[in-house]
Amino acid sequence: MIAQTYTYTVVLEADDEAGGFVVDVPALPGCHTEGDTRDEAIAMAQDAIAGYIESLVSHNEPIPIELNPAGPVLVAVTIKTDVQTCTTAA
Numbered sequence: 873m874i875a876q877t878y879t880y881t882v883v884l885e886a887d888d889e890a891g892g893f894v895v896d897v898p899a900l901p902g903c904h905t906e907g908d909t910r911d912e913a914i915a916m917a918q919d920a921i922a923g924y925i926e927s928l929v930s931h932n933e934p935i936p937i938e939l940n941p942a943g944p945v946l947v948a949v950t951i952k953t954d955v956q957t958c959t960t961a962a
Contacts, residue, residue, distance in 0.1 A: 875951070878935065879946055880899050880900065880938050881941045881946060882917045884913055900924050
């Protein structure tokens with residue numbers, strides 16, 4: 873198994889109407905989630921990113937790489953796979 877770690881900036885926004893936080897991962901189009909607390913939202917972001925990348929790997933699609941992750945919140949995930957993945961810069 874090959875293990876690769878990916879780090880992405882996540883954007884947390886307070887949801888004033890429903891409470892909690894909405895999360896967006898700009899480098900991964902369509903990767904959004906939410907959580908009742910800031911910590912839960914970050915944990916949910918980690919799960920969403922892992923699922924997103926695992927789906928790309930299973931479909932043999934390139935994984936967007938955030939070249940200079942910056943921001944107040946960064947999330948890293950490690951994915952294990954049987955094959956080396958092709959990557960593209962985001």
